[in-house]
Amino acid sequence: MGTNIALRFDGDRAYVTLDRPEKHNGLTIDMLRGLVGTAHTIADRKDVRAVILSGNGPSFSSGLDVAETVGDPLAVVRAFISLPWRGTNTFQEACWAWRRLSVPVIAAVHGRCYGGGLQIALAADFRFATPDAEFSVMETKHGLIPDMTGAATLSSLIGIDKALLLTMTADTVDAAYAERIGLITEITADPVAAAEELAERIASRSxxxxxxxxxxxxxxxxxxxxxxxxxxxxxxxxxxxxxxxxxxxxxxxxx
Structure with a gap:
């Protein structure tokens, strides 16, 4: 789609891929806009029964590419403005747009899943991850807070105490710990295959x-x-x- 976001349809599934592998899919403003536009494209399709969200290369996403983003402060300001008819800004809608879809969204996670990348994964309905996947709410390392809908998704999934613990420490945790506290749905050697199997099961229902x-x-x-x-x-x-x-x-x- 020209924004390091790849979209393809296969039968009743939509495959959305973060496609900036040389940067561990570090997120740019253009990528966030691309995620929003991609979700809206899928929403207009009546034949889609599930979305599988993944990352190309060594990681799902290492989070916001801070160096790239701060180089264009005007773009940051524009992206930070909330649209009144949505109640979200571009950073937030890049995540919450997946919650707005009427079909299940399944994140297939491997490698790094940090910061904004984690918040995108948390906005999916299910998360399958490889055993060696790593997770971090790392915004406090940069003097920031998770502001891409992470407050809502983290606290609802793992409780406010665990959400605060991960946020305040910015610790990196492994997949075993993430599964134990409910941050991810399941550990599997092949997250995409697991996502496809679940999508098939759900597609058999109304x-x-x-x-x-x-x-x-x-x-x-x-x-x-x-x-x-x-x-x-x-x-x-x-x-x-x-x-x-x-x-x-x-x-x-x-x-």
Missing amino acids: PHAVAGAKRLFDRSWQASARRAFAIERATQLPLILRLAASGRRIRPSSY
Whole structure:
């Protein structure tokens, strides 16, 4: 796509690849814009049932390329401005755009997964990682905080204490520790193959139910019980009506 972001479609899957291997996929402003545009392109496709997000070369992503980014302060300022109709700026939307998709997004992680790269992976619905993958919320090393939706994803996945621990120390942790605390879904020798297998399993289910499940958990995860129940009802009713209109019957063996 001209922004070090590669996109290809294969059947009902979209493959999105960070493609700046010589820099361990260090993120630039153009790459962040490319991620946003790629997510929007996928959202317009009705035939896509899953997205597999990975990195080309030795790493998933080493995070923001600070040297490259600070060389154009005006671009940083522009990218930092939040768009009112989205509620996110470019840095945040490069991650949160994957949460907005109605289909599952699966990150296949290897090598370094640091800083902004980690926040992109955390915005996926599932994360498969190689045994030698490394993870770091490294922003405090640069005197910064995770500002690409990391506060929301980290605290919901691993709890506020572990999120603060990783953020305040900027420690690098291995895949075993990441799996133990819930930062990643599973360790596997071939994350892309694992992602494809999961995508195939999910594709066998109703796309409307899958989209509804993603929407339900995203909107209700940290809501009050009363609010969560309201979201459940609002999400379930269209599915029930769709089922009734199709004439299908739900049998006990279906569960």
